[in-house]
Amino acid sequence: MRIALIDYGAGNLHSAAKALMRALDETGQRGEVIMGADPDVIASADRIVLPGDGAFRDCRENLAIVHGLEAALDHAVRGKGRPFLGICVGMQLLATRGLERGITAGLGWIPGDVVRLAPADPALKVPHMGWNTLAMTSSHPVLEGIALGPQGLHAYFLHSYHLIPEGTGNLIATAAYGGPVSAIVGRDTVVGTQFHPEKSQVLGVKLLANFLKWAP
């Protein structure tokens, strides 16, 4: 299996690459993680992972300036239906628009806006930073075998904004933080996590392994 881990200058990829290799081991499959933004690599990949750390606008600009990258992603994911995973801002970029420091157009693969967290309890701090449990809103193969709910496993979050999908069908899981925080979104062969699976230990490796096994 060839996993393309998109490098567009938006953060370090080593943790994600390492976690994907560990997840690959768990599935018992052989394969490789290829870091880069080469359209040929994306075209021939079996799985595509888009990470992203930082501000929405900055990541969006970095993505746009890599020549041919967006067209290659669009062709592979939306054209050929290759399974795609967005992580953190890589997930937020799937939205129609990001509202962090002005309005920035996203990829528009999952209709919705990326808005600032507004916990109902004013005592709750923003950013939402640390370990939280997940609650499922729609079942999805990436959640298979993962203990959910208040007594379940934890995922590591580090963000001030989240993607609110239009309608509820594309929301897979939430975390509770003064109201629901979008934790996982998905549509067709596209899935995205607001938390960092590569930092989320047991839950993270399991989710990545599920993503690699997923055959939509």
Next chain:
Amino acid sequence: MLKKRVIPCLDVKNGRVVKGINFVDLADVGDPVESAKAYDAAGADELCFLDITASHENRGTLLDVVRRTAENCFMPVTVGGGVRDVEDVRALMLAGADKVSINTAAVRDRSIVGRAAEKFGAQAIVVAIDAKKVSREGELPRWEIFTHGGRNPTGIDAIAFAREVADLGAGEILLTSMDRDGTKSGFDLALTRAVSDAVTVPVVASGGVGTLDHLVEGIREGGASAVLAASIFHYGTFSIAEAKRHMARAGLPMRLDGLEGTP
């Protein structure tokens, strides 16, 4: 529910851990990556590296430590010490830091906080505040920011500064009481509470931890979202698991999955 965090902190000088951990058999006690892996396995919620190298010339050594840690650990890492400008922040982020902590540079010129947050997002920018109590007995409590390990007063009010950098885009405040640091007499709870109430971003309490109850107090009375400690963990006085279980028993929401001895 979001859990409270326990964060061990390692001092790094010229790429080596200064006070090495001695609760596990490490092949190389001075290797920061070995220590990071040990804390990762022990169930720490995050790790903090504080670079105390005097010169900026060997910055590559620290970047190498951060890179190797990111390759070997699945644990979130904050790196601080010697961050002078946005380029330093960028270099650490690209090496694999999840958050970068800015201290003296923010005291000198607050605008670095806004510039760094705009580039990397508020969630990645921590401002480290070292504060000392300067009010006398009977006066309204007042804390001032000190630099250079608590030697140099700045005249800047710590609470007002915390509010200001949070407004500029700091996503977290790492608050160290220079009065309590190294004393094992507990956090300065009044300081922690005052800063925590003044800002809408998470506060990490630091400086003075000697017992597990101190950790509980930092969160319950100080209002901190996370507690940071060094020596009690490095010297094996308490394990991360003991700390987190103690805090959970005291009624605090803690992440107990992945702890040693937990099924």
